[in-house]
Amino acid sequence: MAAYDFVFDGLGLREWCDRDASPGPMSMADLLARGAGGQAEKSWMESLWELPFPSLDALNQACPAIARSRDLTRGLEQSFLNVRDPLRVVLDPITQPLSWALENALHVFTSTPWWIMLPLLLLLVWVASRSWTLMGFVGGALAFLLFVDHYTFAMQTMSIIFVCAFLCVLFGVPIGIAMSRSNTMQRLTIPVLDMLQTLPTFVYLIPLIFLFSVTEPKLYGIAIILYAIVPVIRLTDLGIRLVDKDVIEAAEAFGMTRHQKLVRVQIPLALPNIMAGVNQTIMMSLAMVVIASLVSAPGLGVLVLRGIRNLELGVGLMAGLGIVLLAIILDRVTKAALARVNAASSVPRH
Amino acid sequence: MDKNASISICNLYKIFGTQPLKALEHVRGGMGKTELMTRHRHVLGLSDINVEMKAGEITVIMGLSGSGKSTLIRHVNRLIEPTAGEILVNGENILTFGETRLRELRRKQMSMVFQHFALLPHKTVLDNAGMARSVRGDDRAAYEEDACGWLERVGLGGQEGQYPHQLSGGMQQRVGIARALTSNAPIMLMDEAFSALDPLIRTDMQDLLLELQQELQKTIVFISHDLDEALKLADHLVILKDGIIVQQGEPQEILLNPNDPYIVDFISDINRARVLRVRSVMDVAPVAPPQTAGKVDADATLESVIALSGGDTALSYEVHRAGAQVGYLNMQKLVRALVPTQAAQNGMRHSTRTNSD
Ligand SMILES: Nc1ncnc2c1ncn2[C@@H]1O[C@H](COP(=O)(O)OP(=O)(O)OP(=O)(O)O)[C@@H](O)[C@H]1O
Ligand SMILES: [Mg+2]
Numbered sequence: 001m002a003a004y005d006f007v008f009d010g011l012g013l014r015e016w017c018d019r020d021a022s023p024g025p026m027s028m029a030d031l032l033a034r035g036a037g038g039q040a041e042k043s044w045m046e047s048l049w050e051l052p053f054p055s056l057d058a059l060n061q062a063c064p065a066i067a068r069s070r071d072l073t074r075g076l077e078q079s080f081l082n083v084r085d086p087l088r089v090v091l092d093p094i095t096q097p098l099s100w101a102l103e104n105a106l107h108v109f110t111s112t113p114w115w116i117m118l119p120l121l122l123l124l125v126w127v128a129s130r131s132w133t134l135m136g137f138v139g140g141a142l143a144f145l146l147f148v149d150h151y152t153f154a155m156q157t158m159s160i161i162f163v164c165a166f167l168c169v170l171f172g173v174p175i176g177i178a179m180s181r182s183n184t185m186q187r188l189t190i191p192v193l194d195m196l197q198t199l200p201t202f203v204y205l206i207p208l209i210f211l212f213s214v215t216e217p218k219l220y221g222i223a224i225i226l227y228a229i230v231p232v233i234r235l236t237d238l239g240i241r242l243v244d245k246d247v248i249e250a251a252e253a254f255g256m257t258r259h260q261k262l263v264r265v266q267i268p269l270a271l272p273n274i275m276a277g278v279n280q281t282i283m284m285s286l287a288m289v290v291i292a293s294l295v296s297a298p299g300l301g302v303l304v305l306r307g308i309r310n311l312e313l314g315v316g317l318m319a320g321l322g323i324v325l326l327a328i329i330l331d332r333v334t335k336a337a338l339a340r341v342n343a344a345s346s347v348p349r350h
Numbered sequence: 351m352d353k354n355a356s357i358s359i360c361n362l363y364k365i366f367g368t369q370p371l372k373a374l375e376h377v378r379g380g381m382g383k384t385e386l387m388t389r390h391r392h393v394l395g396l397s398d399i400n401v402e403m404k405a406g407e408i409t410v411i412m413g414l415s416g417s418g419k420s421t422l423i424r425h426v427n428r429l430i431e432p433t434a435g436e437i438l439v440n441g442e443n444i445l446t447f448g449e450t451r452l453r454e455l456r457r458k459q460m461s462m463v464f465q466h467f468a469l470l471p472h473k474t475v476l477d478n479a480g481m482a483r484s485v486r487g488d489d490r491a492a493y494e495e496d497a498c499g500w501l502e503r504v505g506l507g508g509q510e511g512q513y514p515h516q517l518s519g520g521m522q523q524r525v526g527i528a529r530a531l532t533s534n535a536p537i538m539l540m541d542e543a544f545s546a547l548d549p550l551i552r553t554d555m556q557d558l559l560l561e562l563q564q565e566l567q568k569t570i571v572f573i574s575h576d577l578d579e580a581l582k583l584a585d586h587l588v589i590l591k592d593g594i595i596v597q598q599g600e601p602q603e604i605l606l607n608p609n610d611p612y613i614v615d616f617i618s619d620i621n622r623a624r625v626l627r628v629r630s631v632m633d634v635a636p637v638a639p640p641q642t643a644g645k646v647d648a649d650a651t652l653e654s655v656i657a658l659s660g661g662d663t664a665l666s667y668e669v670h671r672a673g674a675q676v677g678y679l680n681m682q683k684l685v686r687a688l689v690p691t692q693a694a695q696n697g698m699r700h701s702t703r704t705n706s707d
Contacts, residue, residue: 250468253427254482254533255457268472344472 002061003051017063084210091211095218098225101163102217106298109159110152117155118142129336138333141325150300150322157299157326160292161285164221168229168281173274175229176236177262186237197230201291209295220292227288231280239273240266272342279334286327300326355405355440355459355536355569357426362399362435364421364593367392370433383592395421396593399435403586406567408559410580410601412616413590419573420465422590423539426571427460428452439537457486461533463543465573467522469514475501475525476510482533493532500528503558505551519546527555531562540572544579556582577616581605581625589613602630606687614690622688623653631687632669632677639666639678648676652684 008017042050052058056069067075109117118139125138145151179186204223212219243266251265267274293301300319307316365373365386373392383394396418403409411419424430425437428444436443444455461482469478477484479501480493501507504524514522523546530538544552556579563570574580580587581601588598589612596610605626608614629648646655648671659665659681667679 244468246464246466246468247470249429250462250464250470250481253429253456253460253462253464253539254485255453255455256485257453260485265470 002058003047004054004059004062007054008063013063017065019065080207080210088211095212095222098163098167098221099216099218101167102160102221105159105163106156106217109155109162114146114151118146125333128333130340131336134332134336138329141329145322145325148318150303150318153298153300153303153319154322154326157286157289157301157323160220160224160289160297160299161282161330164224164228164285164289165278165282167221167225168232168285169278171225172229172232172277172281173236176233176274176277177240177267179233179237180240180266189233193230193233196226201227201288202294205292205295214296217297220289220295220297223292223295224285224288224297228281228284231284232274232277235273235277235280236270239270239277242273243269272338275334275338275341279331279338282330282334283327286323286330290323357401357403357537357569357571358438359399359401359403359422359425360436360438362396362422362425362437363433364395364418364425364430365392365433366395374433394593395430396425396432399595401588401595401598403569403571405569406563407585408563408570408572408583409586409588410572410574410584411588411590412574412577412580415575417590418593419590420541421593423462423541423571423573426537426539427456427462457482459535460537460539461530461535462539463523463526463530463541465542465545467514467519467526467546469522469525469529471514473513474510475506475512475514475517478514478525479510479528479532481529482535496534497528497532500531501525503531504528504555520548520551523547524551524555536568538568538570540570542573542575545575552579559583577620578625581620589616601625602627606630618690621653622690623656624651626652626687628652628655628667628669628679629671629676631684632679633683634677639680642666642668642678644668645670645675646679647671652688655679655681655684 008014056067056072059066060068112120121142122135122139125135129135142151142154145154175189179189201223204226208219208223212222247265247269248261251261256264289297289299290301290304293299293305300322303319304316304323306312307314307319363374363377364370365377367373367390370392373386373390373394376386376390377394377397381389383397386392386394399422401409411422413419421430425432426439428437428447432445437445439455439459444452447455470481473481476494476497477490479497480488480490483493483496484490498507498510501510504527506521506524506528509517509521514525517525523543527540527543530540530543544555547555559570559572560583562568572580572583574583584601586598587601587604589596589604591612596612597604597608602625604613605617605620605622608617627648628646628650631652632648643659643665644667646658646667646669648669655667659667663681663685665681667681668675669677669679
């Protein structure tokens with residue numbers, strides 16, 4: 001006797017319901033109910049009080065032809081598995097270069113001797129920031145990581161960030177430009193960006209694990225890129241939309257083509273915003289690369305994971321410190337580069 | 351490149367809002383700017399504008415703030431699309447131009463000076479001045495000489511390497527002027543091109559413009575707030591109010607025969623002796639006065655003639671132009687021309703002010 005029997009009886013659907021009634025495996029609740037069976041009839045007050053919401057499970061009790069919610073999740077899984085193979089045929093070749101790039105970057109960063117890598121990185125810091133203090137700090141931080149034997153892990157993390165942030169910029173900036181040019185494009189893209197930004201990071205990993213094997217670097221590469229690409233897209237779009245209307249008007253009045261306008265006016269004037277986006281993107285890559293160690297991303301995240309799994313407090317804390325150092329280095333260097341861009345293109349006084 | 355480009359604007363309407371065509375019906379039916387705003391939430395930008403801007407002349411557009419001057423000048427290069435009407439440049443309706451032709455027109459035929467300068471903040475003064483040329487595809491070497499020359503001419507020699515934010519407002523405006531001049535297009539659109547300049551530099555720039563005009567005979571559309579400036583520069587003066595042309599014509603003509611209280615109000619503060627010319631008040635009649643005190647030039651100001659006469663109103667002068675005698679000037683008539691139009695003294699000025707507020 002189920003709560004919604006009356007609905008199906010009343011609608012004359014009883015026959016349809018019981019047509020191929022092969023009662024599925026019983027749930028625990030059913031069993032319990034049966035065990036306690038033979039109860040006295042409930043009063044109508046009581047049955048009203050206990051009336052369940054007409055959910056899939058409740059309806060299924062009354063009419064077995066209706067699917068249970070368990071069937072729903074299974075169906076979802078099944079349909080995902082069905083599209084997986086065709087999807088893989090398409091996605092595998094497209095994303096293969098990502099695996100290749102990550103593998104190579106990891107190889108280059110970790111196999112280059114530290115006495116070559118260190119000066120190269122410091123040179124990069126100098127080019128980006130032109131600041132001796134910052135260079136000194138970065139040198140000190142890297143030397144510390146070398147000293148405590150976390151250097152290789154840090155370089156793995158760094159190499160993944162380099163590759164992923166580079167790809168984020170490579171794809172993010174053009175997408176941002178496209179958004180700034182068309183309101184329709186903006187309307188369509190913003191919900192996707194919102195979703196990417198609000199989905200808990202673990203949730204992305206679920207479909208990705210199904211699509212790619214956990215041993216492939218592109219699995220975590222894609223996860224990081226999807227997560228970190230959002231700010232660079234948003235800020236490119238915003239930056240271009242915020243370019244002074246008067247200047248755009250002048251560009252038009254002197255007959256610039258769309259391309260000239262983009263390259264000579266919009267991108268240079270949006271550069272401070274785009275750089276702010278790049279900074280955010282790099283920081284988010286770092287956050288994600290730690291989580292991605294769950295799906296075999298190498299680097300400091302692996303040590304953190306070990307610290308959690310084996311309750312090795314010291315290992316976890318040390319790796320955490322390494323991550324903090326990397327975060328400060330990346331943030332300060334990109335911010336310094338941003339400040340230089342800002343100084344070069346100040347807005348005019350009116 | 352056409353050295354003598356003319357512009358004519360026919361029955362031009364511009365209405366800002368979501369349904370301009372619907373609002374256009376009302377405007378054609380005679381609705382004014384304020385009513386259109388309160389009843390239909392549309393801004394009347396321009397209404398039934400007809401202006402003939404002759405090749406080689408300076409057309410000055412005047413009007414109070416918000417009267418639609420910038421809107422009008424932006425139609426000439428289609429930075430703003432009209433709601434209705436035609437814009438002919440060299441006899442061709444530019445509204446029919448596709449993207450490519452419009453771009454060619456903007457690149458080769460027109461240059462523009464902006465009210466708010468609109469310089470590229472990330473480019474040097476030199477590159478800003480050469481912007482029009484570099485858009486056409488010239489490299490720096492090609493435009494450097496011209497650009498430096500014009501920067502020199504507007505008084506910015508030696509500042510080529512600066513960035514706009516390092517300059518004062520007036521200096522930025524002059525970079526904008528140099529940019530338009532370097533483009534060397536036959537049509538120049540100047541939206542309050544001198545408004546940010548101090549009085550001395552402003553006079554210099556006005557003289558520069560007149561001098562250039564002697565040399566190059568460009569077609570110039572000039573917007574100004576300032577009546578003295580307008581009278582000094584204009585071959586043709588257009589006075590706008592609330593998107594409507596209240597009067598247009600030769601400036602001296604407007605000064606002597608204003609047809610609207612608004613204009614009377616506008617011109618009531620001006621030093622008439624300094625702006626009115628002998629040619630505007632002389633008699634062309636062949637009847638020679640009994641005796642003349644001497645010769646004056648047709649383009650001399652009345653002020654100079656008063657100084658010449660020593661204030662004696664009984665005198666008459668022969669008026670000459672380019673060596674030939676063209677008429678006679680009676681001092682009494684001259685003095686009468688100096689009296690501001692009647693309306694201005696009867697408190698018209700105040701009543702129009704309150705009306706327009
Ligand atoms: N994009 C727009 N949308 C709505 N209304 C506009 C727009 N541009 C101009 N207007 C309106 O058109 C009218 C004329 O503006 P315009 O900028 O042409 O004035 P102006 O004569 O150049 O004034 P100023 O001397 O202050 O520069 C104003 O009432 C203004 O509010
Ligand atoms: Mg204006």
